[in-house]
Amino acid sequence: MSLPESDKAYPIEHPPDTLVFELTILGSNAAIPAHNRHPTAQFLQIDQHCFLIDCGEGTQMQMSKFKIRPNRIHHIFISHLHGDHYLGLMGLISTMHLYQRTEDLHLYGPVGLSEILTAQLKYSDTRLSYPLHFREVDTEARQLIFENEILTVETIPLRHRIRCAGFLFREKPKKRRLRKEVLPADISLAHIAALKKGLDVKDAQGNVVMENEAYTLPPRKSRSYAYCSDTRYHEELVAQIRNVDLLYHESTFLDEEAGRASETFHSTARQAAAIARMAGVERLLLGHYSSRYKDLNPFLEEARCVFEASVLSVEGESVVVPEE
Amino acid sequence: MSLPESDKAYPIEHPPDTLVFELTILGSNAAIPAHNRHPTAQFLQIDQHCFLIDCGEGTQMQMSKFKIRPNRIHHIFISHLHGDHYLGLMGLISTMHLYQRTEDLHLYGPVGLSEILTAQLKYSDTRLSYPLHFREVDTEARQLIFENEILTVETIPLRHRIRCAGFLFREKPKKRRLRKEVLPADISLAHIAALKKGLDVKDAQGNVVMENEAYTLPPRKSRSYAYCSDTRYHEELVAQIRNVDLLYHESTFLDEEAGRASETFHSTARQAAAIARMAGVERLLLGHYSSRYKDLNPFLEEARCVFEASVLSVEGESVVVPEE
Numbered sequence: 001m002s003l004p005e006s007d008k009a010y011p012i013e014h015p016p017d018t019l020v021f022e023l024t025i026l027g028s029n030a031a032i033p034a035h036n037r038h039p040t041a042q043f044l045q046i047d048q049h050c051f052l053i054d055c056g057e058g059t060q061m062q063m064s065k066f067k068i069r070p071n072r073i074h075h076i077f078i079s080h081l082h083g084d085h086y087l088g089l090m091g092l093i094s095t096m097h098l099y100q101r102t103e104d105l106h107l108y109g110p111v112g113l114s115e116i117l118t119a120q121l122k123y124s125d126t127r128l129s130y131p132l133h134f135r136e137v138d139t140e141a142r143q144l145i146f147e148n149e150i151l152t153v154e155t156i157p158l159r160h161r162i163r164c165a166g167f168l169f170r171e172k173p174k175k176r177r178l179r180k181e182v183l184p185a186d187i188s189l190a191h192i193a194a195l196k197k198g199l200d201v202k203d204a205q206g207n208v209v210m211e212n213e214a215y216t217l218p219p220r221k222s223r224s225y226a227y228c229s230d231t232r233y234h235e236e237l238v239a240q241i242r243n244v245d246l247l248y249h250e251s252t253f254l255d256e257e258a259g260r261a262s263e264t265f266h267s268t269a270r271q272a273a274a275i276a277r278m279a280g281v282e283r284l285l286l287g288h289y290s291s292r293y294k295d296l297n298p299f300l301e302e303a304r305c306v307f308e309a310s311v312l313s314v315e316g317e318s319v320v321v322p323e324e
Numbered sequence: 325m326s327l328p329e330s331d332k333a334y335p336i337e338h339p340p341d342t343l344v345f346e347l348t349i350l351g352s353n354a355a356i357p358a359h360n361r362h363p364t365a366q367f368l369q370i371d372q373h374c375f376l377i378d379c380g381e382g383t384q385m386q387m388s389k390f391k392i393r394p395n396r397i398h399h400i401f402i403s404h405l406h407g408d409h410y411l412g413l414m415g416l417i418s419t420m421h422l423y424q425r426t427e428d429l430h431l432y433g434p435v436g437l438s439e440i441l442t443a444q445l446k447y448s449d450t451r452l453s454y455p456l457h458f459r460e461v462d463t464e465a466r467q468l469i470f471e472n473e474i475l476t477v478e479t480i481p482l483r484h485r486i487r488c489a490g491f492l493f494r495e496k497p498k499k500r501r502l503r504k505e506v507l508p509a510d511i512s513l514a515h516i517a518a519l520k521k522g523l524d525v526k527d528a529q530g531n532v533v534m535e536n537e538a539y540t541l542p543p544r545k546s547r548s549y550a551y552c553s554d555t556r557y558h559e560e561l562v563a564q565i566r567n568v569d570l571l572y573h574e575s576t577f578l579d580e581e582a583g584r585a586s587e588t589f590h591s592t593a594r595q596a597a598a599i600a601r602m603a604g605v606e607r608l609l610l611g612h613y614s615s616r617y618k619d620l621n622p623f624l625e626e627a628r629c630v631f632e633a634s635v636l637s638v639e640g641e642s643v644v645v646p647e648e
Contacts, residue, residue, distance in 0.1 A: 061357050083415055091363075116444055124486065
């Protein structure tokens, strides 16, 4: 089977010597697809690690449209089992199988996800070409669910009609950067490692021969992304997401529908902005728009009245979190 | 919740006094969506009765694109539980619920469908706004699964890797048509009914006063549509679909891939045409194209060498079966 899609050409240039941290919107709408907007899905790349966050119906077609190859993804995080957040998952899993994937795929989601997918695999008599791993997520407590050499993923308990967790992606603290232009050419690997850790280089007698600050620059920023969908407005969330670089907070409604938002355990754009402001985040990304709204500009205007650094989720567009 | 879609405006004019019999293609591709083609789904309207046949991922978006309102559908037929034939069903069911549907919805499909959907409804904590009925279909034997005043639906056992049934939609025999221009103005309803049944009108003494053939025309044709996907080439199918007006027979591959077709329990365009020819059908509709093919013209050319009245499934296009 040939792979018709090529890797995505990044629309935004990343400065040299910095790591990619880029979120691409695949679906931005709430429950009913409308106005050419699709149910929720986001593709997150941090360095070479690719994650899918939620996977509404049609996600594999959106990935194909935006030239993201399914087999780049090794970890998929599902916030909750309302259909607009996971109904594209079985199709994507199946397509990966038809592409003869062999690498492991890890799924993180609430109780029930494994049962549903296992039944679907059973009745289609599918023995996947690759290992599929389920990790059941506790949606009631903060939990470390993924860790590799450069980042962690933790759950964020949310308040929705059914069990629902957001996800916090955080880069680990980074090492100090070497000032290559002032380093001696014959410096040893051990000394380089010491400098990167913030230590001075000492001679055999314990005298400082290279003062750390003269040879290094401070570490680059450890960036973070908090994904919060779906949730009612609740201020306890603030402590969970304080100071993140990028916050996605659902904004299903405008504030004129605050009553309906509360009844259905959703939020308004103004409420999302209020949370962003209280949490002191760098940037707020709105999304999960109700199909009753065709024009999204009122969402942006409403949010910016409370929190200026607000942007809209737009399918096919990416948000880059800078490292500097 | 407002209904943004309006009813479909028929692209083809139906003659007056005839009933609609029109099939609209919503998805035409095999397992992996590609080349802007979607997994299988078809919308069939016979008179005012609307049916959905298979429901691959994205069917509800395709319906929205082609202006077919979900709530027009009361019966959905699922041929088998490979994802490309049913993964759009849960999303469609959910959208009908969000549109606050109240009318019954009937699902027909193989064992497993009810278990999968029931689990999905349970974990999303959805109590549907309308009654949902499951009818488990025996895929091994011809079975009458639906009947109303004007038509029947029967299963067609197919040969695929898993349990799979096609569906035969047939209009019931119709009544004779009145020649209104020669009918006396004072004719009674009882006499009209007798004429439509093909009887002569007699007086009290039993003498024929209106000879049927002078006052009526023969009934219009009872039309039929056979949906056969997915299936390996097998000639036992011919007896099941003899003389239908329209046959959809899957053509996943071109004949150069006949070996692969056989291994995967699929058919080639030439094989579909051979079945159509042996069964003496009026017209053959090809579809379920493998994603390896971008250009579909070779399918049409290959089929027409064997069976001239072959056409391609094209998404958004309709095939009308004439009543005359």
